[in-house]
Amino acid sequence: MERRSFVRGAGLAGVLAAGSAPAIVHAQANIRWRLASSFPKSLDTIFGAAELFAKRVGEMSGGKFQISVHAGGELMPPFGVVDGVQNGTVEMAHTAPYYFVGKDITFALGTAIPFGLNSRQMTAWMYEGNGLTLMREFYAAYNIVNFPGGNTGAQMGGWFRKPITKLADMKGLRFRTVGVTGQVMERLGVVVQALPGAEIYQALEKGTIDAAEWVGPYDDLKLGFNKVAPHYAYPAWWEGGPQLDFFINSKAFAGLSAEYKAMVQAAASEAHVDMQAKYDARNPNALRQLVAGGTKLFRFPKDAMDEAFKQAMGLYAELSTKNPAWKKVYTDYSKFRSEQNLWWRFAEAGFDSYMQAQKI
Incomplete structure (x- = not known):
């Protein structure tokens, strides 16, 4: 008997009972x-x-x-x-x-x-x-x-009551951030506070903190940080x-x-x-809205970023001597970063820097 004739005659139930059906349907559990x-x-x-x-x-x-x-x-x-x-x-x-x-x-x-x-x-x-x-x-x-x-892509550097114009301005600043950033910031003299996103606005409004970073224009506008801290920094060197x-x-x-x-x-x-x-897609328009509403943009000064870079690299070296898990992952991560940056400084960065200069 041909297989097709058998299937027609026996029906699906008969075929399943006979154990000769292909695995057409595999029932999944709820x-x-x-x-x-x-x-x-x-x-x-x-x-x-x-x-x-x-x-x-x-x-x-x-x-x-x-x-x-x-x-x-x-x-x-x-x-x-x-x-x-x-x-x-x-x-x-x-x-x-x-x-x-x-x-x-x-x-x-x-x-x-x-x-x-x-x-x-x-x-x-x-x-x-x-x-x-x-x-x-x-x-x-x-x-x-x-x-x-x-x-999220590269983030903004956060909201400040006063702009940072030099490295010395970081000392004593009460700043909301998380992760390794906190340890690097502390080496710059910053007083770090880790807060969930939903608690940042209230802390800024009450003056519990002097500055805070979250993500970027779209989210920051929704959370209303511009209402309680007018100065907006870039870039978040800690979150590329x-x-x-x-x-x-x-x-x-x-x-x-x-x-x-x-x-x-x-x-x-x-x-x-x-x-x-x-x-x-959403950050560009949100940034325009913030600036139109009075937000003042400023770039982190070079001396602050240079010192942060120095302190970060020093921290990573220290961690590699103390934490085997960190050393194992970071060794691979840093090698990959070096290879990527070697490539990036040519085609990617070259194209991006030219296009941003055109302001189209």
Whole structure:
């Protein structure tokens, strides 16, 4: 009997019973996960990346794999999401790894460090270099599997009550920042305070801090920082290309089928690209609005940036003698950075510098 005749005669149920059907359909289990974000819902750029991720997973799975997305503070504090994922309280989180340098400073290399990689270089290190492999080895100790989950691109240097005109102006400044940046800033005499994004405005308004950095024009305008600090610095030498991550509990991820794992990877990749696109598209108009409203731009003075660079390189060398995890990852990271910068100073920087000079 021909196979087609057999299928027509026996019907699908008979074929399945006979064990002779091809694997046309592989039934997937219904899964419900919770995602804890470190960000407020008002930031459609960053919080929106987690929403896009969850939406795509739901669509690709035909609604069988549902992920509910929760803003920072809804299920746990914004800076508590690593503990939540590690302990299995939630299956996953969306966050900036450098928030967790208090656990191990190596976390910072998953996001950004002062005078590090720009956004394209960071993506290249993750996907084509050894970045993803090395960071996953590190995160394994925290029961985490990570996927790149967005990048803001180079950020602005923050909001100040008074402009910084020289290195000496940094001394005693009460400044909100996070990650390795805080340690470099402290070496410049800055008093560092780490605050979640949702708490920055109130701290600036009350005078608890003198200055704060967040991301860039689009987000900063939404958060209203220009209303309480008129001077806007650039560039954020500490965040040339900060990456966000999706952190997934390793047991939860291991329990997924191959198809669901592929959906997670595909959805994370789309969210990663989408976030950068949103910032690149929305920042120009937001910056125009800020300037039109009275915001005063200033560039960090060279002596401040030079000293920050010196202190950052010194810190990295010290960390490499004390922290084996940092040394392993940073050694590869710094080699990749050198190779990238050798290339960048020709075609990329050459094209960019000429185009910016045209002011078209």
